[in-house]
Each structure stands twice: as C-alpha cells, then as structure tokens.
Amino acid sequence: MNPWALGGVVLVAAATFVLAMWGARGARTTSDFLLARRMVGVERNAAAIAGEYLSAASFLGVAGMLLKDGVEALWYPIGYTVGYLALLLFVAAPLRRSGAYTLPDFAQVRLDSTRVRAVSTVLVVLIGWLYLVPQLQAAGVTLSTVTGITYSSGILAVAIVVLLGVLSGGMRAVTLVQAFQYGVKLFAISVPVFVLFFVFLGQDEQHRRGLDEPVPPAFERATTVRVETDVRLRVTEPVWVDVLSGPGPEELDGVAGSEGDGSGDSVYLTEGVHSVRSDSELRFPQGSAVPTVADAEPDNRSWLLPQSGDSYELFETYSLMLSTFLGTMGLPHVLMRFYTNPTGRGARRTSLVVLGMLGVFYLFPTVLGVLSRFYVPQLLVTGNTDAAVLLLPTEMLQGWPGELLGAITAAGAFAAFLSASSGLVMSVSNVLFTDLLPGKLGNFRLIALGSCILPVALALISIGRDISQSVGLAFAMAASTFFPLLVLGIWWRKLTAAGAMAGLIVGGGLVLLAVLTGAFLGDGYGWWSAVLLQPAAFTVPAAFAVTVLISKLTERNVPPATGRVMLRMHTPDRLGFLRDRSVDQGEVAERSSVGGRGGRGRHRLVRRRRRS
Incomplete structure (x- = not known):
C-alpha cells in the first residue's frame, strides 16, 4: 500500500x-x-x-x-x-x-x-x-x-x-x-x-528507442506479473517464463515445463496464442519480449x-x-x-x-x-x-x-x-x-x-x-x-x-x-x-x-403548439420569449418542502423576482 x-x-x-x-x-x-x-x-x-x-x-x-x-x-x-x-x-x-x-x-x-x-x-x-x-x-x-x-x-x-x-x-x-x-x-x-x-528525456538512448520498430515491447528488468482473471496471451517472440504460483506449467496449453532457477517451474512459450488461468503468478526475465493479451497490438509498429x-x-x-x-x-x-x-x-x-x-x-x-x-x-x-x-x-x-x-x-x-x-x-x-x-x-x-x-x-x-x-x-x-x-x-x-x-x-x-x-x-x-x-x-x-x-x-x-414551442427555442434571448416550464409547480411544492417562516419568505422572494 x-x-x-x-x-x-x-x-x-x-x-x-x-x-x-x-x-x-x-x-x-x-x-x-x-x-x-x-x-x-x-x-x-x-x-x-x-x-x-x-x-x-x-x-x-x-x-x-x-x-x-x-x-x-x-x-x-x-x-x-x-x-x-x-x-x-x-x-x-x-x-x-x-x-x-x-x-x-x-x-x-x-x-x-x-x-x-x-x-x-x-x-x-x-x-x-x-x-x-x-x-x-x-x-x-x-x-x-x-x-x-x-x-x-x-x-x-x-x-x-x-x-x-x-x-x-x-x-x-x-x-x-x-x-x-x-x-x-x-x-x-x-x-x-x-x-x-x-x-x-533524461534516460539514455536505450530507454528512448523508437516505437516504429516491428518488435514487441520488452521487459527492462526481471518482472513478476500476477494474472487476476483468465487471459489469452499472444506471443510473437518465444520466451521463457517462471510459473511461481497458480496453475502448473502443464496447464499452460499443455506445454511441458522443466526446472528453472529454483524460483518456480520454467515454461517455454512458443509463438502463438496461449491461455493463462486466473491467480497465476509469472516471472519474466530481463530483456524478454512481452506477451500481450490477444486483443492488444503485439508489436510497436502496428501499435x-x-x-x-x-x-x-x-x-x-x-x-x-x-x-x-x-x-x-x-x-x-x-x-x-x-x-x-x-x-x-x-x-x-x-x-x-x-x-x-x-x-x-x-x-x-x-x-x-x-x-x-x-x-x-x-x-x-x-x-x-x-x-x-x-x-x-x-x-x-x-x-x-x-x-x-x-x-x-x-x-x-x-x-x-x-x-x-x-x-x-x-x-x-x-x-x-x-x-x-x-x-x-x-x-x-x-x-x-x-x-x-x-x-x-x-x-x-x-x-x-x-x-x-x-x-x-x-x-x-x-x-x-x-x-x-x-x-x-x-x-x-x-x-x-x-x-x-x-x-x-x-x-x-x-x-x-x-x-x-x-x-x-x-x-x-x-x-x-x-x-x-x-x-x-x-x-x-x-x-x-x-x-x-x-x-x-x-x-x-403534429402537436398544435409546435409553432409556439419552436418560436421559443429559436428566438434570441433579448426578445423575452424565454420561459421556464413547470417553475410555478415547483414553487408551490417548495412551500410544503421548506416549511417555516424562513421558507415562506424565500418563496415570496422568488415570486417577486419573476414578476419583476
């Protein structure tokens, strides 16, 4: 937190x-x-x-x-x-x-x-x-x-x-x-x-490499990712990934895994689309290509x-x-x-x-x-x-x-x-x-x-x-x-x-x-x-x-009052045709909702302003 x-x-x-x-x-x-x-x-x-x-x-x-x-x-x-x-x-x-x-x-x-x-x-x-x-x-x-x-x-x-x-x-x-x-x-x-x-702008040139290359984005350092929901990943460049928790490596599209560096089962994801179940925790090595969800742009040029x-x-x-x-x-x-x-x-x-x-x-x-x-x-x-x-x-x-x-x-x-x-x-x-x-x-x-x-x-x-x-x-x-x-x-x-x-x-x-x-x-x-x-x-x-x-x-x-309504909507304000509908009913309602002497005073003030 x-x-x-x-x-x-x-x-x-x-x-x-x-x-x-x-x-x-x-x-x-x-x-x-x-x-x-x-x-x-x-x-x-x-x-x-x-x-x-x-x-x-x-x-x-x-x-x-x-x-x-x-x-x-x-x-x-x-x-x-x-x-x-x-x-x-x-x-x-x-x-x-x-x-x-x-x-x-x-x-x-x-x-x-x-x-x-x-x-x-x-x-x-x-x-x-x-x-x-x-x-x-x-x-x-x-x-x-x-x-x-x-x-x-x-x-x-x-x-x-x-x-x-x-x-x-x-x-x-x-x-x-x-x-x-x-x-x-x-x-x-x-x-x-x-x-x-x-x-x-202050980073070195490697961090500011162009986005117009036909390559996927890459992890700049070893990164652990937790998948909260089931996803389908598109892999454009094969990558090794350590499965730290969640489903076993055999459940990643049936890809058999092998022991990695002791941090989990290591799985080789080939080019294509792979399924990952929810609650999986995956670790990608530094510099590896980033797999993307299936509906995302997979490489920088297409992006x-x-x-x-x-x-x-x-x-x-x-x-x-x-x-x-x-x-x-x-x-x-x-x-x-x-x-x-x-x-x-x-x-x-x-x-x-x-x-x-x-x-x-x-x-x-x-x-x-x-x-x-x-x-x-x-x-x-x-x-x-x-x-x-x-x-x-x-x-x-x-x-x-x-x-x-x-x-x-x-x-x-x-x-x-x-x-x-x-x-x-x-x-x-x-x-x-x-x-x-x-x-x-x-x-x-x-x-x-x-x-x-x-x-x-x-x-x-x-x-x-x-x-x-x-x-x-x-x-x-x-x-x-x-x-x-x-x-x-x-x-x-x-x-x-x-x-x-x-x-x-x-x-x-x-x-x-x-x-x-x-x-x-x-x-x-x-x-x-x-x-x-x-x-x-x-x-x-x-x-x-x-x-x-x-x-x-x-x-x-066509409603008979159409001409009057259209005239009101399209006439410039200075000619005085503007009239707020239902204000009278709203003011009547205010008497019962506000109550008290202060409320009645405010109500009379509103009416006086309208008449003026």
Whole structure:
C-alpha cells in the first residue's frame, strides 16, 4: 500500500465533503436542488461540466486504451471533445430556451405526449446506470490498487461520498464540487506528465528507442506479473517464463515445463496464442519480449500505425466516431447542466468554454499512454491497462518522488469517480423525482439513495471490460436515442410523438440487443464482434430513419403548439420569449418542502423576482 496515495484520496474526499456542505448552505427550494435556481455562470458551469464529463474513462481509460490499442485509441478523446462542438452548434441554446428541467420534460414540451416522456425517463435511467456502473468498478479497482483496501470497499467509499454531496444540497452543492474537481484532475494529470516526460528525456538512448520498430515491447528488468482473471496471451517472440504460483506449467496449453532457477517451474512459450488461468503468478526475465493479451497490438509498429489489422477495424473506428461525436448530445447528465444557465446564450458560451477545457486536458493522458508502453508493459500481460496512469510514476521514479506523484494521480482518479458519479446520480434522481414523486425534497433524497443502490450492487458482483469501452456503450445508447429526438425536435417541425416513440424504442432496443448478444458471444468473431462492440454505425441511422418515416406517416398528429414551442427555442434571448416550464409547480411544492417562516419568505422572494 502507498500511504501517500491513501493520504491523497482522503484529502480529496474531505475537500469534497467540505465543499458540498458549504454549497448546500443556501439550498432550500426545489429549484435549488434540481437546477441551482438556473443562475450558474458560464465559467463555473463549464468547469462543472468538464469536471463531471472527465470521468474514469478519460482519466484512466484513455491512457490504458492507448497502451493496448495504439494510435487508434486517440479517437476516444477526439470524439469526447468534438461532441461538444456539435452540442454547441445544434442543441445547447435551443434546449435551454425550451424551459425544460430534464430530457423527458423536453420531450413533453415539444411533443405533448406523456408516453414519449415515460419512455425517455426509462432511457435516462438506463443510460445513467450504464455510465455509472463502470465508474464504480474503476473506483474499486483503483482504490484497491493504490491503497490496499478491498474492491468492494472502494466502490462503497465512492458511493457514500457521492451520496453525501447529492443529498446535502443537490445541484447547488454538486456544481461547486464538480468545478473544484476539474481543477484537481487537471493538476493531477498535468504535473506527473511534465515530471515524467523530463525523466524520460533524461534516460539514455536505450530507454528512448523508437516505437516504429516491428518488435514487441520488452521487459527492462526481471518482472513478476500476477494474472487476476483468465487471459489469452499472444506471443510473437518465444520466451521463457517462471510459473511461481497458480496453475502448473502443464496447464499452460499443455506445454511441458522443466526446472528453472529454483524460483518456480520454467515454461517455454512458443509463438502463438496461449491461455493463462486466473491467480497465476509469472516471472519474466530481463530483456524478454512481452506477451500481450490477444486483443492488444503485439508489436510497436502496428501499435503506432492505424488500421494495421483486419478490415472490420475500419468499421469499428467509424462507429466509434459516430457514437462519441453524437452521443455527447444525448447524455442526460451533461445536458442537465445546460438547464442551469440563465439564458440560451449562456448555454452556448458554456459549450465553447468546455471545448477549450477538454482540449487542454486530453493532451496529458495521451503522453502517459505512450510512456506506459516503455515502463509498464506488464499490464499488457494482465489486460489491466487502465492501471497504467496509477503505476507509471512509481515505475519511472524510485522512492518518495514516485510515491508522491502516484498519490497525486490517485487523488485525481478519485476525483474523476466522484465528479462523474455525482452528475449521473443527480441526473437520474432529477428525472425520477420530477416524474414519480414530485413535491417534497424528502422524496428527492429518497430517490437519490435508491438510484445509487442498483449500480453499486451491479458493480460489486462483476468486473467489466475496459473503462472506455464500457462508457462507449452509454455513448452509443445516447446517440441512438436522444440524439435523433433532440436534433429533429429542435430543427424539424414535422416530428410527431409516434415517430419519436418509434425512434427511441428502435435505437435503444438495437443497442441493448448488441450489448446482450456481445456479452453472450464474447470476442473473436470478426465482423460480428465488431458490430456488437461498436453498434452505433447502424443503430443511429436506423433510429433516424424510423423516426422520420413514422413521423411522415403520422404527420396529421403534429402537436398544435409546435409553432409556439419552436418560436421559443429559436428566438434570441433579448426578445423575452424565454420561459421556464413547470417553475410555478415547483414553487408551490417548495412551500410544503421548506416549511417555516424562513421558507415562506424565500418563496415570496422568488415570486417577486419573476414578476419583476
């Protein structure tokens, strides 16, 4: 256990708790809890959006995917960032002017349909949980790696801190915490990059050999690797390995072993694919080639060049681009933050600032991913490449400097779990509160607690795939459901409730079918695996086509208030058409939820401001 890392995690948790309590001081009304009174400034809202958006998939997953898959993994940070450009151009300002509280509320405002609202509610919860489960899983793995606590304890620790922030002050508290955590993550990823890069430049030429050679990475010193799960290793250069514990050498693809140097049974792994069982401990000699998990790039040249493998990888790339470019527009926990801006112009400016913040951040995990190819190649044996950011500092720097940098990265990873999880719990709770149990803030707290229990249970009983890939499924779901609803709802007058309903069901259903089928079949099926792993290339066009077709067939059922709603969404703010829907009902609810003379005074003040 690294005591520095434990101290960093505790420090971030304590700062988060203090900020949440401080931000909750003025949270009294329903509007405070749900939307922070819609009075969040551009810079703070942008920092909060970047804070919750830069999840474990960004802080840990990007470097891990780059270590394993090479330059093809760069499409993840590019897509995560460019999605905000599309959001800026097509969605941010009109969505804010619609006056909605949530995505289901927007569906009802635009289409005047409680059925579409109900389906949207189910999808918001589903996307939120698809995104939240890998965050909690990554928290368990990370905290167990850097602090020595158990996997389940790490998950429960993050869940408790998140719930404390959400239950204490809702959106007001969460906004302040997420803005702070963006700064923590930027500091925690940038400082190690600068230090480790200068260390890398100071190494001799052997340590800085080019990555464009057609050879596998090599162990710079004798390395012991513990395999936690069953893996299939691809060996491109034969290597001797000592089996220190776990299955005997005869269980490594039937390869007979011989006595080695007394440290265990020595096995000669020939070129090809070999199976290694879980709980195995293997020791590789200095200078030996690194076997890689079967789905990783085996040599440096293929790692450095895009599309060096099979033809279906091109489909995966285009599908990934589609899901990340368009999925951002449909992520409920991201769109929810734009409802807190006072105007549509403010929402558009917030998107622009977020673009800059994300662009700066994503420079750093890319550098760490490249350095990991040199200094932590053992992660290619276990497949646990998401741990690269956490282990790299202590591998490159010995003693307390490495442990200090490791503590900084651990604190940043913990902040990533907290900020993303807070936004997801908040978005799911908002939707369930406004649709199921509106009125009392006690109901909101009860729903927030319930919306966190199931994801925690799912994270406790399973360890998922790579973080970025798991989060990618949530992007694919968002791109296949809410992206068509938002774009057509904002820019196409002829959208009908029947068309929107059909598009949501077809898009969401196809993604779920791909996820379940992929979990049953697994990897190794060529085109089938590619389509199931990255389904957006066919689910997004299918959802769009079905939505337009059914709307054309039911064009007589265009809501009569469509013209008024479209005028409100596309009229500049200065003309005064902006009107927040359901504020009146929310203010009525505040009387019973706040109670007391102080609450009534605040309520009358809110009404007076609106009349003025």
